[in-house]
Amino acid sequence: MDLQVVQNRVVELFRAVSSIPRPSYKEDRIADFICDFAEKCGCEYYRDEANNVLVNVKATAGMEGREPILLQGHLDMVCEKNEGVCHDFNCEGISIIEKDGWFVADGTTLGADNGVAVAIMLFIIEGGASEHGDVQCLFTTSEEVGLDGVKAFDFSRIYARKLINMDGENERAVIVGCAGGVCTDVRLPVSYTETSGELVKIKISGLCGGHSGEDINSGRANACILMGQLLSGLLQKTDISLVSINGGTKDNAIPREATAYIAARDFLCVREVANAFFEFVRGELSQDDEKFSISCEQTTDKSGKMMDTDSTNRVVAFLSCVKNGIIEMSKKLPELVEYSKNLGVVRSEDGEVLFVINSRSTFEYQLDASVREIAALASLCGANIRTHGHYTGWSYSGESDIADEYIAVCRELYGNEVERVTIHAGLECGIIKAALPDIDPISCGPNMKNLHSPDEALDVASFARFAHVIATLISTKR
Secondary structure (H helix, E strand, C coil): CCHHHHHHHHHHHHHHHHCCCCECCCCHHHHHHHHHHHHHCCCEEEECCCCCEEEEECCCCCCCCCCCEEEEEECCECCCECCCCCCCCCCCCCCEEEECCEEEECCECCCHHHHHHHHHHHHHHCCCCCCCCCEEEEEECCHHHCCHHHHCCCHHHCCCCEEEECCCCCCCEEEEEECEEEEEEEEEECCEEECCCEEEEEEEECCCCEECCCCCCCCCCCHHHHHHHHHHHHHHHCCEEEEEEEECCCCCEECCCEEEEEEECCHHHHHHHHHHHHHHHHHHCCHHHCCCEEEEEECCCCCCEEECHHHHHHHHHHHHHCCCEEEEECCCCCCCEEEEEEEEEEEEECCEEEEEEEEEECCHHHHHHHHHHHHHHHHHCCCEEEEEEEECCECCCCCCHHHHHHHHHHHHHHCCCCEEEEECCCCHHHHHHHHCCCCEEEECCCCEECCCCCCCEEEHHHHHHHHHHHHHHHHCCC
């Protein structure tokens, strides 16, 4: 199998996938594409109401006795873009740019998470592996918003008992366990009064952001948390009232930007406090956040109503007190985050402020404790909560035949020594393992970086090597 041929074809397929809009819950067009592709290749397929698609690739002649394998990845992508970028993810595909051997997008997320899996499964469906046993290719939906699609799938249709999930981001690692998670919406009712004082716009921007599971231990700052700290400091120095506050867009992405409009009696004092806060925070940030900035300016963008004193105090109190970042590290694996929270969204809505918090943990009891803790703080601040998007973690049993096989192929083809790891991010393997307890799962992928942010990038050569490994693995006699 020629590596350059593999690279040319999987890149072509990745570009085709990337040209199709595929936000979470709106995967109908990419599901249409998968079904049409399977039909043209002579493969039977099943599509459910959630737009999950299962394609069954029959064994090649003489290989019917080989053990079947399930390949799996998700169709949807995180839709993030830089400020000022005009891009409608609902109707526009992704513009791919190659820079120094990496694929990136033009100011948006790339969608390599998980477009690489989609492209590789299409490669296998069309015959990318010359000989193989039965291969089942499962394309799932709405992974990025709580793994909702895979939860709706009928797993009685799966007869393979070895699973290769292709949602990893490091070709030198094979994932054998992951965290579970739950999302909590906090809605804090607010009251308004007539605006008085000067209207001031405060904006925090330039932060790196990233994946709230994989990057939670990176030391990257959360713009919403920083805004809460700044507003709390302002309340100690001068009279201010919130008009509105907005930051972040996804519960599973670390917020890069946050904006607050306030009514202030003393603009000079507000600017002085903001400048001092900027100087302090800048000295404490990681190198990833070197573009951090705070702007503070008088404006006429908004007018009319401001939150009353009680509402302002309660919103700032919640922002100041909610836990964020790493809560606890693993006692068995010191390098592994065991329990974390990410305040992913703060948004002013009609008569309330919405906070969205993503809790992750290896253990269910910690997820339950996190929800109780958020509920207690919400109650003290006069807010209500709703939980959603719960998904199960996946604990490594200590052995895995498919992991052994994957590691052996990586070593044989490229001399790569692959490490078994568990991660703090959520993976569909946990849901699949819960539905099929006897399945042997792994998750793996090519080298990628800055997932869930407009800086997302895919190593093109690594992508080709990874596709080669997968095609070789399903062709290897077992």
